[in-house]
Amino acid sequence: MEQFSIMALLVLIMLGATLGWLASILARTEAPGDILRQIAIGLVVALIGGGFANGGTMLGGLSLLGLGVALAGAAAALVLYHALRRRKVKV
Template sequence: MNLILWLLFGALVGWLASIVMRTDGQQGAVLNIVIGIIGAMIGGFLFGGPTINSSSFNLTALLISFVGAVILLAIVNLVRRGSVR
């Protein structure tokens, strides 16, 4: 059950981050999940708080994971295009 929640919250975080960074039309559901989960790892590393990867599903965990996903998409955009949107 925890795996299903992890995937759902990863998809939600990745989707919201892709909307903010305007890359939503370029990626599908699987890439949103990957962005959400890797972004949560980055957010946890940078801010040291709970993330969706640590089985702590609360607002703080979602916010830290979201910020990490936005940072990840900004880095990807910087590498791909040479500029952050």
């Protein structure tokens, strides 16, 4: 049972990091600090959202609902980050 929890955690880490990296590509971010910040945002939100949707635990594996919530939450957080970042730059 512990192997499934480790695998679920690894899936969420990879999902969040990949979404953060893709967001940096789509936003054409070139500064290394910004790229790492986006990866961290995607990773943290995917872990929190996936864990929350799985009832607060990763024991027994990752459900499709948990995976979907992690994906949607990380994408929404990254969109919000970019919207706030652009707003600060324009002001």
